[in-house]
Amino acid sequence: MIHPIITLLTDFGSKDHYVGAMRGVILGINPLATIVDITHHISPQNIVEGAFLLSSVYTYFPQGTIHLAVVDPGVGSKRKPILVKGENFFFIGPDNGIFGLIYDQLKKISVYELTNAHFFLKPVSATFHGRDIFAPVAAYLSRGVSPLEMGKETKNFQRLSLPQPILEKKRIRGKVMYIDSFGNLITNITVNHLKKLENAPGKIKIRENIISGLSKNYQEAKKGTLLAIIGSSNFLEISVREGSAQKKLKSQKGDDIKVY
Structure with a gap:
């Protein structure tokens, strides 16, 4: 995939430089990438809201789209950075439940813990994995790098517990x-x-x-x-x-x- 679509969904807002930095990293690795902003106005640290909005929109994009979601109150902690491969889409972000609703919707998924620092921006900030881990991984994935080159498959990942009617x-x-x-x-x-x-x-x-x-x-x-x-x-x-x-x-x- 040379001309991929990479979507961005975050709680960063539009005032600061954070979204621009992620865009710059992606385009620096793959200048041919098409970047689409879903929203950057998720309520701060609201994982459930981010999961709901992402699950409501991802299927409207072409097959092969890479969805990058960063609502990450646990950034810098032991929570894993992950890449999720579905039948038609990829998802990249923190392992904190942000993809929990998507796990429930997809019949088949493979989840990879991102461990290969070769594909990270260096040095990796303890407060901005969106720029230093998730954005470069999305860009390399869009250039055809295999998920297995960037990490290892895992069966241990966070689901999301939502109030059910x-x-x-x-x-x-x-x-x-x-x-x-x-x-x-x-x-x-x-x-x-x-x-x-x-x-x-x-x-x-x-x-x-x-x-x-x-x-x-x-x-x-x-x-x-x-x-x-x-x-x-x-x-x-x-x-x-x-x-x-x-x-x-x-x-x-x-x-x-x-x-x-």
């Missing part, structure tokens, strides 16, 4: 998992969960507010009112037409939600 015959209890920039409350309840209810969702309750049924689109609700809708990632979302559900409800991640 509680399913009963006539109701589902879930939680707000993520809040996007529009103030939409994205829950951990999927379309498939809703299909298991004996009856179609009649009401959705959150913070003592009750919403009747699901809307097919935002226009079905009056301006400024709450609605429940299936979002583009197939999760149940609570929204406000032309407004912010987060602000209206003073909601936060982890809030309870009940469908019945």
Whole structure:
């Protein structure tokens, strides 16, 4: 692969030089690489949020894409740097659960602990493995270097424990998992969960507010009112037409939600 796509997902923000440094390292090793920014505005150190967003977007890229994810509160510790090989994609980042949802989605994976310092930038900073380990490894991988040349396969890697919805015959209890920039409350309840209810969702309750049924689109609700809708990632979302559900409800991640 000479003209690969390498995506970047981090909690670095856009104010500082960190993302630019990673881009520079990648292009210094493979000037033909195409770098795509997924987001650099993951909430600081929020591994669950990073895992959710990465798992929601990676399949939309061409086969062979290398996804580099750095949400790394344990940088410089004993946590391993890893490379994950799936059937159609590669993932590079810290072994801290950031790829946990992807492990659950892929039928076959191989995980490699990155141990060959020949492919690292030197000296390796204790606080910036994104620049010194993950970026160069992604670049070398894009040039055709085998994962086995850069590390050793391991069966010992971190998964991610997320709150799962509680399913009963006539109701589902879930939680707000993520809040996007529009103030939409994205829950951990999927379309498939809703299909298991004996009856179609009649009401959705959150913070003592009750919403009747699901809307097919935002226009079905009056301006400024709450609605429940299936979002583009197939999760149940609570929204406000032309407004912010987060602000209206003073909601936060982890809030309870009940469908019945």
